[in-house]
Amino acid sequence: MTRWLGIALLPSAEHRTTAIRLQREVGGDHVLHPPLSPDGNLPHVTVFQGPFLDSLDPAAELDRIVASVDAPERIGLASPGVVYQPTGWVFLALERPPLLDRIQQVTLKALEPYLDRAAFDPAKDVSRFTPDERESFERYGYRYTGPAYAPHITLGRAEESVAEELVRSAPERVGIPVDWVFDRFSFYVMGENGAHAEILEERALVPR
Template sequence: MTRWLGVALLPRADHTRSAIQMQKSLGGESPLRPPLSEEGNLPHLTVFQGPFVDALEPERELARISASVSLPNELSLASVGIVHQPIGWLFMSVERPVLLQKLQETVVDRLAPHLDRDAFDTSKDTSRFTETERASFAQYGYRYTGDAYAPHITLGRTEEDTALELVRTAPERIHVPEEWTFDRLSFYVMGEHGAHAEKVAELPLASE
């Protein structure tokens, strides 16, 4: 049985609420999907996600990942801004420091052996992907690894024309915080559009 799971950084409580409000303000009369909330689809920064074999043990793997990377109690990442990603995606993009790259490398190294490669969507249209994104998708079933890693909080998805218009008018609609602070690692069940639909394991960043 295939399990669609991901590992993510979760924002501090106040920044979680900021992201939820940002999604509402940005979408306005064109609500972005899926809706973010503190009880449902949590705002998050995906480190890695994909289809995994049923034998994967999220709690054990998250503990091993945490033990393998020296993380601070809180990780603050500078905002890059609201960006559009084909097709129809709106991201709150953040910087990609060396520590975040190291975290992803560790996560990928630990989890890649558990990927259910037969579940990769080989019919997916990757014509709008960059070359590095296509290579990442072919190798891991996930668009953003290695040089293609583009850390972000997903604000949602809509029609392509609407997404382009929302990005263009974003400065008039919302205030973008200068940085985002994360304090937990999460293993989650992927929902609509890869959302953080259900938490299956969680650890504070500086867990011992």
């Protein structure tokens, strides 16, 4: 059976609350989906997500990843602001320091043998993907790896014209924090639109 799972960085408790509030403020009169919440769809930065075989052991692989990445206890990332991503996505963009590239590379090396490539969607519309995003999707079944990696917190999705207007007007309507802190890894179950629906395994950034 295929399991749709992901690995993510989770924000500190303070910044989790900030991200949930930011989704509501950016959405304004429009509800961005899926709604973020502290006990449901958690704000997160995806490292990788996709379809996996049953032979994957999330606990063992997350332990291996944490032991290999040599991360600090907390990762601080700056945000250049809210951005639009086709089609209909509203992202809080984040910087991409070498540490995040290393985390993704270690994660891909650990998880690639367990990818259920038969579950990749050959009919997916990739017409608005960049060339790097198309290559990433073809190789891993996920849009944002390697050169296409784009660290972000997903604030939600809306009709395309609505999402574009929300992003355009956000700087005038909303105070968008620049600095964000992340202090945990999560192996999670994917929900609506790839949301962080359920924690399977959680670890501090530094092995204990």
